Amino acid sequence: MVQPVLGILTLYLNDKGLLEEKPIYQRMTLAGKKLGLEVFVFTPADVNYSDNRIHAHIYDTASKSWSRKWRSFPHMIYDRCRIQRSHRFVQLSHFRKKYGHLTFLNRVLRNKWTVYRTMRKEDGFVPHLPMTRLYESPGDLTEMIRKYPLIYLKPINGTGGRGILRIEKQQGGEYLIQGRDQDRRIVRPQRASLSGIQGRLASWDLKGNRYLVQQGIQLKLPNGRVHDYRMLVQKNGKGEWEVTGCAGRIGASGSITSNLHGGGQAIKMQSLLSDWIRNEDTAADIMKKAEDFGVKVAAYLEESYGRLCELALDLAIDRRGQIWLLEVNPKPAREVFAQAGERETYKQAIVRPLEYAVWLYDQKKRRKEKQDKQDKQVPSLD
Ligand SMILES: Nc1ncnc2c1ncn2[C@@H]1O[C@H](COP(=O)(O)OP(=O)(O)O)[C@@H](O)[C@H]1O
Ligand SMILES: [Mg+2]
Structure with missing residues (x-):
């Protein structure tokens, strides 16, 4: 039986071949192995366009080491490329154009302004959009x-x-x-x-x-720091959207943003929200509403932009308990959950795209088998 292969598409961070997120890809390779899914990592610069082969980065789980090997194209591509102003990004555009017919777990989302305008077309989202x-x-x-x-x-x-x-x-x-x-x-x-x-x-x-x-949404805590929430919505192993987790972020002192890379601190959603919205029932109700909202947003953006496997939403909850969408992130980091002490959520966040890939592969295989059978049944015209 053929083993499904997933290629993680990323970009070098510099001209010396520095790869981002290597520890995550190691975990993904290991998790993929357990699911019967082969995983390798590559960038557009590793593709030989003349013979459609890839000089892939492969993690060996036994020796715990990385090496380079030539591979044919994977069955599916998981696009982890983040925007960068470089010739590498131009190369990526070429790659996406030339190989756009392949199976991508996730298509490209657009800039903040375009996503906002797309979201505003749906009446139900409007009260949640600043x-x-x-x-x-x-x-x-x-x-x-x-x-x-x-x-x-x-x-x-x-x-x-x-x-x-x-x-x-x-x-x-x-x-x-x-x-x-x-x-x-x-x-x-x-x-x-x-x-x-x-x-x-x-x-x-x-x-x-x-x-x-x-x-702007007023999000200053009594200690003067701003805060918001990071919600990860992913497809599961049944191809359905599900909220994997939601964690709070508290900005650094003197910062107007809560981003972890800007010195923000991750914290469990429940403890942050219960300090902000004192009533327990109201807080629970808001969490539930936020989850429903997250799943709806993901499904809607997928309808608008093509297949997606995960999105992270930056959400704000104001003093009245109103949920606001600050930003949609198509290439989310998962560290917020590890830093908030949510190990299980962190693990799930890594495994889910792989479970979804296996599901997608099976779907495609089944559809193809059905089609082949039908083709055989059609009497030949000549
Ligand atoms: N409209 C807003 N009201 C209040 N805080 C905001 C607003 N927009 C952004 N922020 C703060 O700035 C941070 C970064 O903004 P965001 O839109 O997520 O851009 P980036 O892509 O740089 O993360 C948010 O996580 C939040 O802390
Ligand atoms: Mg953000």
Whole structure:
């Protein structure tokens, strides 16, 4: 019997062949083995386009070591490529175009602005979407600042809390501007009048860098730190969407973002939520609603963009218990669960895409067998 093969598609982080997430891929290779699934890792640069072979990175679970071997194309591809400004990303676009007909566990999601507009088309999601607009001229910012006491400015292709600004109206009418630069360093907070804000932001080139302006949700804990939640929604071994877990994140002191790479701290959702929403029943109800919402969002985005196997949602819950969607992440890290002390969730988060791959392979095989049988039954015309 042929063993199904899953290729994890990733990108080198530099020209020296540095691979991201190697420890996760080791775990995936091991978990795949237990499921009867062969796993290897490759990047577009490892593909020989002339003979359709791949110089794959293979983890040997017995010797616990990595080596390179030539392989033919896998049955399925799990795309873990994160956006980067480099020639490697251009190579990735070529790869996706040339091999778009192959079976991908997950197709490409779009930038924050496009995803937001897609989400807004569905009435049921609208109450969960902070009002957002693309920054096209200074008027967009001024209008949003007039409407909301707190706003966030975010690059539409940003990740990890880079290049994010927060503008909050202060008592007395002044505005406080805080943020993180492109290298994720916390910038010195500044104060400005309404008319002075644009001047303070001149160096950020909000238009050229394609920013969106978003209604801010008040998420400061009594200790002054911001917080939110990271929900992982994945397909399971039956091909159905399921919430694998949801963990809280508390931003570093003086930070306007909660991202773990920016010094954020992971914590169990329940303990964070029960401090924020004192009533136990209300908190339980919110958790349930958030899970329903997560599954609906995943199913809807899959309908819109093509097959997906997992998404991580950055969710905010305001003081009134309203759930807000801050961002959808198509290439989620799983570390938040390990750091929140949720070992089981962490393990599941790694295994589920593999279980889904096995399910998908079986489905395809069965469909093909059925088709072959039907083809045989059709009497030949000649
Ligand atoms: N509208 C908002 N209101 C309050 N906090 C926000 C808002 N948007 C983003 N944040 C904070 O900034 C963090 C990073 O924003 P996000 O949209 O997730 O971008 P990134 O892709 O950089 O993670 C969020 O996790 C949250 O802590
Ligand atoms: Mg985020």
